[in-house]
Amino acid sequence: AARDTGSPTLAVIPGDGIGPEVTAEALKVLEVAAPVKFESTRYDLGAERYLATGEVLPDSVLAEIRGHDAILLGAVGGKPNDPNLPPGILERGLLLKLRFELDHYVNLRPSRLFPGSVSPLAGHVLDKGEVDFVVVREGTEGPYTGNGGALRVGTPAEIATEVSVNTAYGVERVVRDAFARAQKRPRKKLTLVHKTNVLVNAGSLWWRLFEQVATEFPDVTTDYIHIDAAMIFMATDPARFDVIVTDNLFGDIITDLAAAITGGIGLAASGNVNPDRTAPSMFEPVHGSAPDIAGQQKADPTAAILSGALLLDHLGHAEAAAAIEAAVLADLTERDPGTSRRTSEVGDAIAARL
Amino acid sequence: AARDTGSPTLAVIPGDGIGPEVTAEALKVLEVAAPVKFESTRYDLGAERYLATGEVLPDSVLAEIRGHDAILLGAVGGKPNDPNLPPGILERGLLLKLRFELDHYVNLRPSRLFPGSVSPLAGHVLDKGEVDFVVVREGTEGPYTGNGGALRVGTPAEIATEVSVNTAYGVERVVRDAFARAQKRPRKKLTLVHKTNVLVNAGSLWWRLFEQVATEFPDVTTDYIHIDAAMIFMATDPARFDVIVTDNLFGDIITDLAAAITGGIGLAASGNVNPDRTAPSMFEPVHGSAPDIAGQQKADPTAAILSGALLLDHLGHAEAAAAIEAAVLADLTERDPGTSRRTSEVGDAIAARL
Ligand SMILES: CC(C)[C@H](C(=O)O)[C@@H](O)C(=O)O
Numbered sequence: 001a002a003r004d005t006g007s008p009t010l011a012v013i014p015g016d017g018i019g020p021e022v023t024a025e026a027l028k029v030l031e032v033a034a035p036v037k038f039e040s041t042r043y044d045l046g047a048e049r050y051l052a053t054g055e056v057l058p059d060s061v062l063a064e065i066r067g068h069d070a071i072l073l074g075a076v077g078g079k080p081n082d083p084n085l086p087p088g089i090l091e092r093g094l095l096l097k098l099r100f101e102l103d104h105y106v107n108l109r110p111s112r113l114f115p116g117s118v119s120p121l122a123g124h125v126l127d128k129g130e131v132d133f134v135v136v137r138e139g140t141e142g143p144y145t146g147n148g149g150a151l152r153v154g155t156p157a158e159i160a161t162e163v164s165v166n167t168a169y170g171v172e173r174v175v176r177d178a179f180a181r182a183q184k185r186p187r188k189k190l191t192l193v194h195k196t197n198v199l200v201n202a203g204s205l206w207w208r209l210f211e212q213v214a215t216e217f218p219d220v221t222t223d224y225i226h227i228d229a230a231m232i233f234m235a236t237d238p239a240r241f242d243v244i245v246t247d248n249l250f251g252d253i254i255t256d257l258a259a260a261i262t263g264g265i266g267l268a269a270s271g272n273v274n275p276d277r278t279a280p281s282m283f284e285p286v287h288g289s290a291p292d293i294a295g296q297q298k299a300d301p302t303a304a305i306l307s308g309a310l311l312l313d314h315l316g317h318a319e320a321a322a323a324i325e326a327a328v329l330a331d332l333t334e335r336d337p338g339t340s341r342r343t344s345e346v347g348d349a350i351a352a353r354l
Numbered sequence: 355a356a357r358d359t360g361s362p363t364l365a366v367i368p369g370d371g372i373g374p375e376v377t378a379e380a381l382k383v384l385e386v387a388a389p390v391k392f393e394s395t396r397y398d399l400g401a402e403r404y405l406a407t408g409e410v411l412p413d414s415v416l417a418e419i420r421g422h423d424a425i426l427l428g429a430v431g432g433k434p435n436d437p438n439l440p441p442g443i444l445e446r447g448l449l450l451k452l453r454f455e456l457d458h459y460v461n462l463r464p465s466r467l468f469p470g471s472v473s474p475l476a477g478h479v480l481d482k483g484e485v486d487f488v489v490v491r492e493g494t495e496g497p498y499t500g501n502g503g504a505l506r507v508g509t510p511a512e513i514a515t516e517v518s519v520n521t522a523y524g525v526e527r528v529v530r531d532a533f534a535r536a537q538k539r540p541r542k543k544l545t546l547v548h549k550t551n552v553l554v555n556a557g558s559l560w561w562r563l564f565e566q567v568a569t570e571f572p573d574v575t576t577d578y579i580h581i582d583a584a585m586i587f588m589a590t591d592p593a594r595f596d597v598i599v600t601d602n603l604f605g606d607i608i609t610d611l612a613a614a615i616t617g618g619i620g621l622a623a624s625g626n627v628n629p630d631r632t633a634p635s636m637f638e639p640v641h642g643s644a645p646d647i648a649g650q651q652k653a654d655p656t657a658a659i660l661s662g663a664l665l666l667d668h669l670g671h672a673e674a675a676a677a678i679e680a681a682v683l684a685d686l687t688e689r690d691p692g693t694s695r696r697t698s699e700v701g702d703a704i705a706a707r708l
């Protein structure tokens with residue numbers, strides 16, 4: 001659980017590719033902004049460690065990480081199609097393992113079109129209103145549980161299944177968290193995104209609990225749309241969204257689109273939050289490890305820096321978090337889209353504004 | 355099986371909402387364009403029939419429909435949240451039932467940004483190249499099989515599952531179809547979209563068969579991207595796509611986004627194709643029944659008309675299909691975005707060009 005006094009402890013997992021570069025900038029900015037001094041411990045986990053040692057996340061390391069107040073993660077993932085990296089080994093064994101083990105049931109992904117950042121959407125779409133919404137993605141269930149299997153692998157008779165697991169326990173808690181977040185925002189609007197017309201078992205459960213929890217929040221306006229229709233609204237009228245709650249896989253898909261339309265994955269921050277504080281929450285940019293540009297100081301660290309702001313907010317330092325956001329906003333507004341800065345220069349520029 | 359001589363038979367399912375209006379225009383255009391005279395039989399299926407009789411798709415009706423050369427469908431679906439329409443009853447019982455029973459394993463969804471149509475994407479994105487791709491969505495497996503269930507429904511201990519079923523048989527045939535389609539196009543490029551890093555069982559199967567079938571098509575360039583990354587490319591560089599092959603649910607999601615960025619769901623046509631011709635294929639616009647504007651002659655019938663072109667192409671009338679596409683193209687180019695035409699006026703205008 002987070003302690004507000006003394007030195008809060010931070011487990012830092014820089015990871016692979018551009019992960020270490022963007023994490024360094026996030027730490028640089030955190031240090032300047034935070035009203036407390038963090039005690040950081042660095043954990044080398046990711047593709048590099050796996051390729052060198054065969055270890056993904058040893059139990060002892062997980063136990064150590066669990067003892068911290070929060071986790072800051074860069075990005076994990078090796079070169080695409082590396083034959084020595086079985087697909088999913090790092091994702092399932094490290095990233096998802098942390099999310100599941102530490103009960104990060106709220107995967108929080110704010111999307112905001114900052115002034116100065118370039119959206120792929122046309123002016124006639126952006127003119128409809130301000131784009132500023134949050135996706136509350138369920139983080140511990142759905143098709144991400146690793147349930148399922150395969151029979152007769154490699155033969156023409158192979159069958160492979162993936163099971164989406166949804167429980168009343170798991171759905172209700174994330175839905176309630178989303179309602180509480182919606183209630184705190186000026187528009188107080190919550191949209192459930194699912195595919196209730198096809199995935200009728202999971203859909204009925206989500207729908208019923210959504211309706212049920214809604215009665216506790218009579219001042220929150222509710223709305224339902226299918227995941228496919230959500231794609232259309234995201235592209236043609238993103239201003240209509242305030243808070244979205246959805247399952248693990250739909251949330252994965254919708255938040256990458258949300259990041260794209262609000263200026264790109266280089267700006268998208270996320271928090272893997274355990275609202276009950278029974279274990280540390282983890283903050284990471286939505287982007288991947290981008291091995292093709294690693295080590296060249298080409299990556300934009302803004303998403304990592306904004307993830308640091310979410311971390312501060314979670315630990316109770318709302319003012320410091322807001323200060324980082326304001327500094328990022330100022331930096332974005334004054335960025336010259338014609339010149340590209342080095343990763344460290346972006347971090348320096350944002351830190352200098354604090 | 356399709357018969358090229360005599361009168362091909364058409365099962366027409368106008369459906370609900372705007373379905374009958376757009377279907378009337380599709381038939382109007384088909385009649386003018388087709389080199390043969392169709393013998394059409396109309397089947398009243400959908401929300402209205404269900405609400406009046408409790409019937410969704412009686413076995414005898416399915417058997418009759420099966421005897422036709424092709425099916426033209428408008429749209430099915432009642433008013434949102436109608437308490438008398440259990441969620442999914444029409445989708446699962448009618449639309450998906452037809453796709454599964456008639457083995458429509460290739461759900462074909464072309465996306466093209468026609469000149470004159472309005473994209474929500476900005477000029478700097480559209481300038482990257484021509485947007486003209488086809489999604490080959492698997493139609494008979496994945497999370498759409500209705501596998502899964504629920505336990506302790508309505509209690510705090512409820513658990514609901516959805517099972518994505520993937521077989522070598524089902525994946526290989528759709529992947530091969532997609533390769534064959536890619537090979538016939540100028541760019542000869544096929545992109546597999548999945549989520550192999552999380553859905554490792556299904557992902558491995560798709561990946562392996564994709565690689566395996568690729569060896570039969572050495573002139574087709576291949577590419578893999580995760581569904582979440584596909585969202586980003588769709589929004590920031592859709593010109594990069596030529597043919598996409600993907601599973602049933604990812605295909606549902608990606609094709610609505612594709613429709614949105616290429617001028618909207620009012621233009622998106624689709625074919626539920628049985629390439630082996632063991633049963634009739636079914637052609638339908640991607641849009642839904644839009645009950646809010648039903649009966650007002652406000653719906654754009656272009657998607658239904660283009661679905662009619664796909665139908666003609668499937669029955670061996672490639673020239674007539676191309677003529678419809680050309681007429682639509684001309685109509686779109688000369689449309690005055692400032693004036694709205696009635697549904698029948700759009701059909702008349704396109705028919706008049708043939
Ligand atoms: C890397 C992958 C496992 C992960 C996910 O699918 O959740 C990523 O895409 C994300 O969104 O954080």
Ligand SMILES: CC(C)[C@H](C(=O)O)[C@@H](O)C(=O)O
Pocket residue numbers: 197198228445446449450606640
């Ligand atoms: C109505 C629904 C069952 C259907 C689907 O999910 O396939 C629709 O969205 C589509 O894309 O044709």
